[in-house]
Amino acid sequence: MRTAVIERKSRETQIQVQLNLEGTGQCHVKTGIGFFDHMLEQLTFHGQLDLEVVVQGDLHVDGHHSVEDVGICLGQATRQALGDKLGIRRYGFYYVPLDEALSRVVLDYSGRPGLFMRAQFTSGMVGGLDTQLVHEFFQGYANHALATIHIDNLFGDNAHHQIETIFKAFGRAKRMAIELDSHSQIPSTKGII
Numbered sequence: 413m414r415t416a417v418i419e420r421k422s423r424e425t426q427i428q429v430q431l432n433l434e435g436t437g438q439c440h441v442k443t444g445i446g447f448f449d450h451m452l453e454q455l456t457f458h459g460q461l462d463l464e465v466v467v468q469g470d471l472h473v474d475g476h477h478s479v480e481d482v483g484i485c486l487g488q489a490t491r492q493a494l495g496d497k498l499g500i501r502r503y504g505f506y507y508v509p510l511d512e513a514l515s516r517v518v519l520d521y522s523g524r525p526g527l528f529m530r531a532q533f534t535s536g537m538v539g540g541l542d543t544q545l546v547h548e549f550f551q552g553y554a555n556h557a558l559a560t561i562h563i564d565n566l567f568g569d570n571a572h573h574q575i576e577t578i579f580k581a582f583g584r585a586k587r588m589a590i591e592l593d594s595h596s597q598i599p600s601t602k603g604i605i
Contacts, residue, residue: 414590416492418485424477425469431489433590435462443467443482445475447539447572451579452482458508458583479545483552490557494590497521502599504589508581513568515577517585520560523605527554529563531578535571546575550582 414433420426439456441449444467456463465485469478494500505518515531527550533543554561563582568574598605 414493414495416489418489418492420481420485422477422481424473425467425481427469427478427481427485428464428466429482429485429489430462430464431486431493432462433490433493435460438462439464441465443478444469444471445478445540447541447575448475448479448482448545450539451541451575454576454579455583455586458580459587461583461586475540475542475545476548479541480548480552483549484556487553487556487559490553490559490586490590494521496598497605498598499592499596500599501589501591501593502605504585504587506581506584506588508577508584510573510577510580511570513570513573513577514566515568515574515581516562516564516566517578517581518562519582519585519589521557521589521605522560523558524560525555525558526560527551527563528561531563531565531574533565533571533574534569538572538575541575543571543575546578 416431418429437457439453441452507516565574
């Protein structure tokens with residue numbers, strides 16, 4: 413089983429994450445930010461993961477620390493669960509539409525962290541989530557999963573739709589990339605990632 417448990421405690425947040433890469437889409441999240449919970453549910457369902465996240469964050473300040481730190485913990489959990497990455501496909505990509513919105517996510521569990529995100533959200537807030545924090549979540553994830561991620565929101569008039577297409581596409585791309593290939597080897601000519 414490719415699983416991981418991560419706990420992070422700081423002056424700003426206390427977070428527990430349990431991740432199973434061989435899941436069925438079961439999600440139990442409680443971040444204190446309703447729309448962010450909804451996006452984590454989308455990621456989990458479309459990634460066919462099992463995910464539990466419990467956050468006690470300094471929401472009296474704003475959602476920044478909670479959202480970013482969940483990205484960090486989910487990245488760490490993914491890295492731990494993947495281990496030496498033996499047999500994974502490594503690359504994943506997906507396009508997802510939602511009405512007028514369309515997003516593309518391409519990722520590589522390369523061992524080299526990098527986020528390249530192009531999205532101009534049409535609103536500063538969706539529910540209780542500051543839309544700037546979408547970037548912070550994926551930056552934290554990329555840095556700690558050691559993944560290269562390209563995210564492009566190609567179209568969209570509604571910020572809810574824009575963000576939802578990104579999280580769904582990320583879940584699907586992640587599912588593809590972590591899938592075990594028929595070749596039981598490290599997916600790199602270097603022999604290490």
